[in-house]
Amino acid sequence: MTNKFLPWLVAAALGVAATAAQADTLADVKAKGFLQCGANTGLLGFGSPDDKGEWKGFDVDFCRAIAVAIFNDPTKVKFTPLTAKERFTALQSGEVDVLVRNTTWTLSRDSQMGLIFAGVNYYDGQGFMVRKSLGISSALELSGASVCVQTGTTTELNLADYFRANGMQFNPVVFEKSDEVVQAYDAGRCDAFTTDASGLYAERLKLTNPADHMVLPEIISKEPLGPVVRQGDDKWLTIVKWTHYVMLNAEEAGVTSANVEQMKTSDNPDIKRMLGTEGTFGEPMGLTNDWGANVIAKVGNYGEVFDRNVGPETPLGISRGLNALWTKGGLQYGPPVR
Amino acid sequence: MSVAYVRETPAEALPPPSTAVGAIGWLRANLFNGWFNTILTLVGFYLVYIIVVPFLEFAIFDAVWTGENREACIGPEVGACWPFVWAKFGQFMYGTYPDPQRWRVDLVAVMFIASMVPLAIPGVPYKRWNAIFFFAIFPVLAFILLVGGFLGLELVETARWGGLLVTIVVSYVGIVASLPLGVLLALGRRSKLPIIKTFSVVFIEFWRGVPLITVLFMSSVMLPLFLPDGVSFDKLLRALIGIALFSSAYMAEVIRGGLQAIPKGQYEAGQAVGLGYWQSMRLIILPQALKLVIPGIVNSFISLLKDTSLVLIIGIFDLLGIIQRNFTDANWATPVTSHTGYLFAGLIFWMLCFGMSRYSIFMERRLDTSRR
Numbered sequence: 001m002t003n004k005f006l007p008w009l010v011a012a013a014l015g016v017a018a019t020a021a022q023a024d025t026l027a028d029v030k031a032k033g034f035l036q037c038g039a040n041t042g043l044l045g046f047g048s049p050d051d052k053g054e055w056k057g058f059d060v061d062f063c064r065a066i067a068v069a070i071f072n073d074p075t076k077v078k079f080t081p082l083t084a085k086e087r088f089t090a091l092q093s094g095e096v097d098v099l100v101r102n103t104t105w106t107l108s109r110d111s112q113m114g115l116i117f118a119g120v121n122y123y124d125g126q127g128f129m130v131r132k133s134l135g136i137s138s139a140l141e142l143s144g145a146s147v148c149v150q151t152g153t154t155t156e157l158n159l160a161d162y163f164r165a166n167g168m169q170f171n172p173v174v175f176e177k178s179d180e181v182v183q184a185y186d187a188g189r190c191d192a193f194t195t196d197a198s199g200l201y202a203e204r205l206k207l208t209n210p211a212d213h214m215v216l217p218e219i220i221s222k223e224p225l226g227p228v229v230r231q232g233d234d235k236w237l238t239i240v241k242w243t244h245y246v247m248l249n250a251e252e253a254g255v256t257s258a259n260v261e262q263m264k265t266s267d268n269p270d271i272k273r274m275l276g277t278e279g280t281f282g283e284p285m286g287l288t289n290d291w292g293a294n295v296i297a298k299v300g301n302y303g304e305v306f307d308r309n310v311g312p313e314t315p316l317g318i319s320r321g322l323n324a325l326w327t328k329g330g331l332q333y334g335p336p337v338r
Numbered sequence: 339m340s341v342a343y344v345r346e347t348p349a350e351a352l353p354p355p356s357t358a359v360g361a362i363g364w365l366r367a368n369l370f371n372g373w374f375n376t377i378l379t380l381v382g383f384y385l386v387y388i389i390v391v392p393f394l395e396f397a398i399f400d401a402v403w404t405g406e407n408r409e410a411c412i413g414p415e416v417g418a419c420w421p422f423v424w425a426k427f428g429q430f431m432y433g434t435y436p437d438p439q440r441w442r443v444d445l446v447a448v449m450f451i452a453s454m455v456p457l458a459i460p461g462v463p464y465k466r467w468n469a470i471f472f473f474a475i476f477p478v479l480a481f482i483l484l485v486g487g488f489l490g491l492e493l494v495e496t497a498r499w500g501g502l503l504v505t506i507v508v509s510y511v512g513i514v515a516s517l518p519l520g521v522l523l524a525l526g527r528r529s530k531l532p533i534i535k536t537f538s539v540v541f542i543e544f545w546r547g548v549p550l551i552t553v554l555f556m557s558s559v560m561l562p563l564f565l566p567d568g569v570s571f572d573k574l575l576r577a578l579i580g581i582a583l584f585s586s587a588y589m590a591e592v593i594r595g596g597l598q599a600i601p602k603g604q605y606e607a608g609q610a611v612g613l614g615y616w617q618s619m620r621l622i623i624l625p626q627a628l629k630l631v632i633p634g635i636v637n638s639f640i641s642l643l644k645d646t647s648l649v650l651i652i653g654i655f656d657l658l659g660i661i662q663r664n665f666t667d668a669n670w671a672t673p674v675t676s677h678t679g680y681l682f683a684g685l686i687f688w689m690l691c692f693g694m695s696r697y698s699i700f701m702e703r704r705l706d707t708s709r710r
Contacts, residue, residue, distance in 0.1 A: 041650075041653055041655075041659075041663060042662070042663035042664070042665070042666035043666055044666045044667075044668050044671060045668055048663065048664070048666035048667045048668070049429060049434065049663060049664060049667060050667060050669065051425045051426065051667075051669070052428075053429045053433070053434035054434075078495070078497065079497075080497060080653070081497075081653040081655070081663075082653050083651060083652065083653050085555070086558055086559055086652060086653060089559045089560075089562060089563060090562070093562035093563055093565070179676075186673070202666075202668075202671070205668065206671055206673050206675070206676075207673065208414060208673055209414075210412075314668060315668040315669065315671065316668055
């Protein structure tokens with residue numbers, strides 16, 4: 001009697017969310033009926049609440065895409081806002097099923113934490129912002145410039161390396177906090193301001209006259225950001241990885257959320273396989289065959305997601321850069337669906 | 339012998355010099371009383387001037403009052419961006435609590451105020467029933483209403499709670515749990531029973547020895563690793579337990595201070611009239627001890643209320659956390675957004691803390707019967 005009821009009592013009293021111990025995340029997710037996605041506590045363009053409190057953003061849309069792939073329903077996802085310190089524990093302990101929280105892919109994170117990166121959904125890297133009135137178009141013209149930078153970060157080291165490697169002089173103007181760096185730059189205490197490029201675009205919105213400033217095209221460090229899953233569940237890894245790839249392939253083939261229904265009747269075998277009208281590519285993954293079509297219809301292809309959240313038409317106004325498709329000079333490359 | 343001139347009535351008193359009465363006299367007596375005080379006054383006025391004027395300019399005269407998005411608040415000389423607060427006001431109060439369910443929070447708030455105000459006003463009768471409701475029945479009703487999941491109420495996970503709701507929930511739980519726990523721990527620490535005494539000492543010293551941030555981090559980062567795979571406590575619940583235990587240790591020491599201030603004669607008097615331990619504590623010692631330490635208790639409450647903001651480091655969005663999170667909305671990113679948000683948070687926290695502090699002064703004066 002006691003044994004039979006005790007677990008239920010405990011579960012009811014403490015709100016325990018118990019999931020099966022074996023590593024079959026897909027089955028767990030299907031059983032509980034929603035995807036638990038580790039998200040940012042708030043990052044401009046990547047995951048932030050709108051006026052109604054709905055989560056919007058680039059990383060948020062990726063979570064929704066995974067939810068659509070599994071449930072064909074973008075609302076079947078719950079977000080756990082995680083700080084930088086909590087994020088890996090939350091994934092390791094099973095509190096979240098996938099971590100999509102602008103996390104940089106590094107060797108040690110892949111090898112030492114029991115985690116594995118499922119790809120790169122955003123290539124970030126350190127860049128420079130300058131005043132347009134300076135009249136320069138390349139970071140290589142910054143010789144002799146004073147550069148505002150946050151002290152004690154890899155950003156500061158990368159900056160020194162870059163100028164030394166290119167034989168240029170610069171005056172670092174260092175601050176403890178990122179807010180101070182922005183304010184100093186805004187007040188004109190330095191010619192250029194450096195941090196990760198996506199951060200530059202975000203901080204630009206907080207300047208007095210955002211339109212007077214531009215981000216230079218050079219990226220001087222590698223910050224590949226991507227979704228992370230637990231090691232030991234290859235089936236789940238495959239789903240997360242291919243959700244990203246199918247969105248890339250859709251953009252490459254010109255399939256958008258608007259035209260995906262017409263595209264289903266396309267004669268192009270690539271598109272037919274991607275949208276599930278030919279072959280059975282979804283079922284071996286544990287999904288439906290039309291999962292790709294659903295993702296495109298409900299969330300959109302990679303380009304649509306980019307443009308909607310961070311692209312040139314948004315307040316952020318980030319250009320595609322390294323995140324352009326490989327066919328357009330970027331690094332985003334989706335392996336073929338076949 | 340006659341006197342040439344004797345005044346038979348006293349002369350009319352002259353009015354005091356104009357520099358000693360009225361506005362000028364008051365100024366001289368209170369503000370310009372000597373060269374040192376004159377300098378202090380002038381410096382004081384100057385400080386008020388350089389703080390208050392820019393503040394009013396930012397918060398009122400240069401502020402933007404209406405607008406749809408960030409465009410309204412961009413410009414060279416723009417003050418506070420109040421439309422940001424209007425647009426996000428629901429979130430600041432409820433977090434992402436679902437819109438159609440917010441009446442539940444409102445109802446809890448109404449019950450909270452309706453039971454707390456009569457409890458706080460000494461003249462209102464039925465104190466006993468009121469207290470039983472406020473400390474025993476209300477938490478259960480609030481739990482049912484806020485969490486839901488049964489009685490036809492939709493389940494609202496604590497991950498969707500936020501804003502002032504979380505601030506108040508965390509402080510209420512901390513305050514309501516820490517006072518009785520603190521009393522027990524304080525009594526335990528003064529007990530002659532070795533096990534109880536040791537337990538109380540160890541408990542108090544442990545929780546006082548670790549910073550609240552560590553407690554919160556342990557509860558949110560380490561605890562999940564110790565638990566079996568796939569089992570996870572609710573994050574807010576973990577934080578609530580951590581904060582309640584933490585604050586009860588501080589409360590225990592405050593109350594112990596009061597217990598020690600009670601003369602030994604009072605304890606002996608209790609024994610002399612044949613009261614047992616609990617009776618003499620309840621009827622004689624604690625009423626006096628608690629009255630003595632009201633400032634300390636309220637001090638703890640106020641610092642607890644402000645400490646609730648620390649939960650934002652573990653991804654729970656209290657009032658301050660949700661305001662900060664909304665700085666990341668690209669629709670509202672402007673140079674003044676964060677200043678406006680912090681100003682709003684400051685106003686709310688100040689109102690709560692100032693209210694508590696005034697009420698404590700009122701209670702102190704009212705209960706200060708022995709020295710009147």
